[in-house]
Amino acid sequence: MTAVLTAHGVTKRFGDVTALDDVSxxxxxxxxxxxxxxxxxxxxxxxQILTGQAFASSGNVSVFDAxxxxxxxxxxxxxxxxxxxxxxxxxxxxxxxxxxxxxxANWDDTFAHGLAADFQLPAGRLVRRLSRGMLSAxxxxxxxxxRAPLTFFDExxxxxxxxxxxxxxxxxxxxxAGHPRTVVLSTHLIDEVSDLVERVLLIxxxxxxxxxxADDLRGRAVAATGRAEAVDGFAAGRTELHRERLSGLVxxxxxxxxxxxxxxxxxxxxxxxxxxxxxxxxxxxxxxxTTTAPADREAAR
Ligand SMILES: Nc1ncnc2c1ncn2[C@@H]1O[C@H](COP(=O)(O)OP(=O)(O)OP(=O)(O)O)[C@@H](O)[C@H]1O
Numbered sequence: 001m002t003a004v005l006t007a008h009g010v011t012k013r014f015g016d017v018t019a020l021d022d023v024s025x026x027x028x029x030x031x032x033x034x035x036x037x038x039x040x041x042x043x044x045x046x047x048q049i050l051t052g053q054a055f056a057s058s059g060n061v062s063v064f065d066a067x068x069x070x071x072x073x074x075x076x077x078x079x080x081x082x083x084x085x086x087x088x089x090x091x092x093x094x095x096x097x098x099x100x101x102x103x104x105a106n107w108d109d110t111f112a113h114g115l116a117a118d119f120q121l122p123a124g125r126l127v128r129r130l131s132r133g134m135l136s137a138x139x140x141x142x143x144x145x146x147r148a149p150l151t152f153f154d155e156x157x158x159x160x161x162x163x164x165x166x167x168x169x170x171x172x173x174x175x176x177a178g179h180p181r182t183v184v185l186s187t188h189l190i191d192e193v194s195d196l197v198e199r200v201l202l203i204x205x206x207x208x209x210x211x212x213x214a215d216d217l218r219g220r221a222v223a224a225t226g227r228a229e230a231v232d233g234f235a236a237g238r239t240e241l242h243r244e245r246l247s248g249l250v251x252x253x254x255x256x257x258x259x260x261x262x263x264x265x266x267x268x269x270x271x272x273x274x275x276x277x278x279x280x281x282x283x284x285x286x287x288x289x290t291t292t293a294p295a296d297r298e299a300a301r
Contacts, residue, residue: 001028004150004182005050010059012045012206019045021206022059027150030180032172034197034214034278036190038286041203043186044082047152051080063150076105079148081139081156087127093138094123097145104146111175112145118167132159140168144175152184165189169196190279194218200278204286214278219258221281225251226271234262234271241284253284 003026012020020042027033037043048054050061052068052075061068068074087096093116101107116123119137121130130138136159143151157165173196176183184201187193200217202210210217221241224234231243231250242253258275266273276284 001026003027004029005061005063007046007050007061008059010046010049010056010061012042012049012054013057018206020049020056020203023203023206023208024059025201025208025211027182027184028199029149029182031182032176032196032198033182033184034190034193034200035184035186035203036188036200036282037203040205041286042206043203044154046203047080047082047154047184047186051075051078051152053080076103077149079104079143079146079151080154081143081152082154083136083139083156083158085139085156089128091127092124093121093127093130096127096138096142097123100142100146104148106147106149106179108145108147111147112141115141115144115171118171119164133161133164134159136160137164144168144171147175147179147181150182150184152186154186155188157187165192169193172196190282191277194278202282202285209285217281218278219275221253221255221276221284222258222262223251223253223274223276223280224266224271225249225274226269230269230271233269234266253280 005027008024010020010023011018023046035043045054049056050063050068052071055069063074064077066074068078097109097112101109113123119141121134121137121141127138136157139156143153143156157168160168169192172183185193185197194214197214200210200212200214201208224231225246226249228250231252235252235254239255240252241255244251253276258273263273
């Protein structure tokens with residue numbers, strides 16, 4: 001794999017809060033990542049450090065083989081789109097595009113104006129007069145048209161309605177096909193991006209819980225439903241993440257439960273198997289179990 005970014009042992013402390021705890025991973029070129037995790041998990045803090053906007057308390061980051069902090073050569077290849085982006089008071093949408101053209105070597109003005117039209121973004125309007133959704137559309141437009149080799153989207157599309165979000169996903173995929181780059185999407189809308197992302201980084205309370213191929217994860221866990229003894233028989237020796245009772249039946253969430261052997265066993269035991277979506281899996285891995293079922297998060301690594 002050709003890495004565009006590597007992070008080694010990145011830890012970030014804010015007083016007694018450890019926002020990131022010994023996080024290490026690499027981002028490959030030409031890959032779309034989903035950066036997932038619950039509120040306060042550390043996603044924004046991580047992206048700020050990776051884009052040179054904040055210092056790690058310890059550990060190091062290399063972006064295109066150099067430290068990103070105050071490094072214009074590196075930062076010209078990196079685009080960080082976030083909802084809290086501030087613009088000068090007098091800026092219109094057109095001004096933002098002008099500035100982006102100077103900042104990003106691969107900026108495509110025609111693409112930007114095409115996206116603005118798609119999102120019904122008035123080019124002459126002051127940014128401070130845009131609606132929340134329009135501001136999100138502006139962020140997304142800049143992130144796409146910049147065509148930066150490394151682009152981070154920190155939930156910039158939260159203000160977008162479902163149709164506009166779909167437009168963003170469609171445009172991203174279409175443009176990515178012609179102009180492959182590394183994209184990191186931080187989002188809580190996991191089901192929506194589940195088919196888009198190729199690899200998943202899951203952060204839980206500052207620690208990197210998963211760094212895996214999205215396809216592998218999609219088939220990784222199952223919900224097994226049946227009578228308690230049957231489910232016990234199926235779950236024996238497997239990693240059970242969660243268990244609940246449903247009117248006389250037991251439903252157990254199990255990791256690595258979908259192989260041919262498991263399917264045959266489930267059939268014999270009369271246990272019904274249902275694959276978990278990426279979102280369900282992330283919820284199960286990051287929400288503490290409310291029952292006495294054993295939960296082995298380490299096994300998910
Ligand atoms: N400047 C700061 N000072 C103190 N604590 C901070 C600061 N920035 C972040 N934190 C804390 O660090 C932790 C991680 O925050 P971060 O914003 O990175 O989470 P997140 O995963 O992006 O959350 P969300 O999904 O809610 O946006 C939280 O506990 C947060 O309160």
